[in-house]
Structures are given as structure tokens and as C-alpha cells.
Amino acid sequence: MKSMDDIATPRRTKEIIQRHGFSFKKSLGQNFLIDQNILNKIVAAAGLDETKGALEIGPGIGALTEKLARTADRVTAVEIDQRLLPILQEVLEPYSKVHVRHGDVLKLDLQEIFREDFAGLDKVSVVANLPYYVTTPILMRLLEEKLPLENIVVMIQKEVAERMAASPGTKNYGSLSIAVQYYSMPELVCVVPHTVFIPQPNVESAVIRLQVRETPAVQVQDEQHFFEVVQASFAQRRKTISNNLKSRFFTKENKDQLDPLLQQAGIEPSRRGETLSLEEFARLSDVLLAAGIS
Numbered sequence: 205m206k207s208m209d210d211i212a213t214p215r216r217t218k219e220i221i222q223r224h225g226f227s228f229k230k231s232l233g234q235n236f237l238i239d240q241n242i243l244n245k246i247v248a249a250a251g252l253d254e255t256k257g258a259l260e261i262g263p264g265i266g267a268l269t270e271k272l273a274r275t276a277d278r279v280t281a282v283e284i285d286q287r288l289l290p291i292l293q294e295v296l297e298p299y300s301k302v303h304v305r306h307g308d309v310l311k312l313d314l315q316e317i318f319r320e321d322f323a324g325l326d327k328v329s330v331v332a333n334l335p336y337y338v339t340t341p342i343l344m345r346l347l348e349e350k351l352p353l354e355n356i357v358v359m360i361q362k363e364v365a366e367r368m369a370a371s372p373g374t375k376n377y378g379s380l381s382i383a384v385q386y387y388s389m390p391e392l393v394c395v396v397p398h399t400v401f402i403p404q405p406n407v408e409s410a411v412i413r414l415q416v417r418e419t420p421a422v423q424v425q426d427e428q429h430f431f432e433v434v435q436a437s438f439a440q441r442r443k444t445i446s447n448n449l450k451s452r453f454f455t456k457e458n459k460d461q462l463d464p465l466l467q468q469a470g471i472e473p474s475r476r477g478e479t480l481s482l483e484e485f486a487r488l489s490d491v492l493l494a495a496g497i498s
């Protein structure tokens with residue numbers, strides 16, 4: 205068995221990278237973690253143990269992967285960059301329960317990965333230091349596919365984490381907050397300094413935990429319509445909900461129907477989208493649908 209020294213020390217990371225002639229690709233969001241405390245915090249936030257599985261997106265040179273391998277029953281790590289595969293093979297050689305898959309997490313069949321790699325496990329977490337350029341598409345895919353996930357613990361851009369966890373009536377609250385909170389309960393775990401990465405990203409970072417809900421936060425007649433109403437309500441943040449919805453769903457001829465429908469849903473037409481809770485959006489979406497507005 206090879207040395208079990210931690211990968212995520214500045215010295216060992218540099219040594220591995222240099223020996224393999226690896227160069228960072230900014231376009232793939234490659235900012236590797238070199239801090240044991242942060243890695244331990246991320247793994248602890250997922251609440252893993254030997255009965256649970258972990259899916260990592262973007263293992264890089266395996267710093268987080270080895271921590272997951274020491275904690276979970278099984279680990280699958282999906283990496284897009286072929287140049288990292290020989291490094292991962294080398295550094296993860298001591299860990300038999302890690303399966304590295306090469307590919308783009310946005311294109312791979314995740315349902316199949318779950319069936320093949322996590323069969324028999326009740327609880328699986330996604331744990332990752334995500335590539336920031338695709339944070340939202342990755343998280344929305346994981347949530348919308350309704351995978352059997354317990355939670356998602358990820359390092360992301362701080363500003364995006366704040367938008368995901370925002371409450372109604374605050375400046376960060378918007379369609380992203382609603383989409384994420386529909387499927388999960390977000391919680392900011394910690395804000396992270398630039399110094400824990402190599403190379404250092406030029407945006408601030410934070411770890412967020414999304415506790416995945418077994419059923420969505422609100423029940424709606426038509427999910428797609430609900431999200432269309434949400435999108436339309438935030439189309440122009442300075443406009444009232446009434447004006448935003450008129451632009452999206454109504455014509456000159458029928459626009460007078462809207463304010464009574466808003467009132468029927470218990471919503472003052474002069475309010476702005478950013479003040480509405482998920483429950484209010486759900487009521488509104490159902491009232492509009494029942495009136496044939498879609």
C-alpha cells in the first residue's frame with residue numbers, strides 16, 4: 205500500500221502537480237483545496253458514515269476524494285479533465301472503494317450511476333468543491349432529477365450561496381432561491397478565505413449544505429407553470445408583480461383580469477416578486493392556471 209499522507213497539503217499538492225506536468229485550466233474552474241481543516245469541515249457537514257455513499261463532482265487530484273473514502277461506504281468521483289485521470293489513479297490507489305468516472309457531470313446518466321454505484325445504499329450525499337462556472341446548472345440538475353439524495357454539501361461562490369439561502373424580502377432573494385428552496389433546505393456552513401485554494405479564485409467562496417426534501421416545499425398543480433410564474437415575477441425586479449406578470453402572460457385585451465386573480469391568491473398587486481414566499485407563488489400559480497392563464 206502506498207503512503208497515506210494527506211494529498212491536500214501545499215507541499216504534496218505542488219509535488220504531485222509538478223511531477224505529472226499538470227497545468228491548471230481556468231476554463232474548467234480548477235481551484236484545488238490545500239487546507240485540511242476546510243476539507244474536514246466539508247466532509248463533516250455531509251454527516252457521512254460507513255453506511256452512506258458519496259458522489260463527488262470534480263475530484264481534481266483527489267484531496268477531498270481521499271477524505272470521503274476514509275469516511276463513506278462508497279465514493280464515486282466524476283472528473284471531466286482526462287489529464288487528471290492518471291493522477292487520480294495514483295493518489296487514490298490505496299482506496300478500494302473509490303470509483304473514478306471520466307465525463308461531464310452535466311451529460312452523464314446520473315440515474316444509471318446511482319443504480320450501478322450506490323445499489324443497496326439508502327443514503328447518498330453529493331460532496332464537492334464545484335467548478336464555479338457551472339455551479340447552478342449542476343445543482344439544478346441534481347435537484348430536478350430527484351435523485352435519492354440525503355444532502356448536497358458544496359463549495360461554491362459566496363454570492364451564489366447567499367442567493368440560494370436568501371429569505372423573501374431580502375436583496376439576494378430571487379428565482380434561484382425559490383428553485384433551490386423548492387427542492388431543499390439550504391444552510392450556509394462557512395465562508396472560506398482565498399488562501400485555502402491553489403490557484404486562488406478571484407471571487408469569495410462559501411460552503412453550503414442543501415438538505416434535500418423528500419417532497420417539494422409546496423404542492424402545485426403544474427411544476428413547470430409554477431417556475432414560469434416565478435421567472436416572470438422577477439423579470440424586472442423594480443416592477444410590481446402585477447406589471448411583470450402582465451408582460452409575460454397577458455394581452456391588452458385581458459390584462460384587467462390579473463389584479464382580481466392576484467387578490468384571489470391573497471397577494472396585493474402592488475407588491476414586488478421579491479416579497480413573495482414559496483407558498484404565495486404556489487397559490488398564485490394555481491389560481492392563474494385555474495383561470496386558464498399559462
Ligand code: SAM
Nearest residue numbers: 235236237262263264283284285308309333335
Ligand atoms: N475537488 C478538487 C479540490 O477540491 O481540490 C478540485 C475542485 S476544482 C474547484 C473543480 C474540478 O471540477 C476540477 O477538477 C475540474 O476539472 C472539474 N470539472 C470542471 N467541470 C466539470 C464537469 N462539467 N464535470 C465534471 N468535472 C468537472
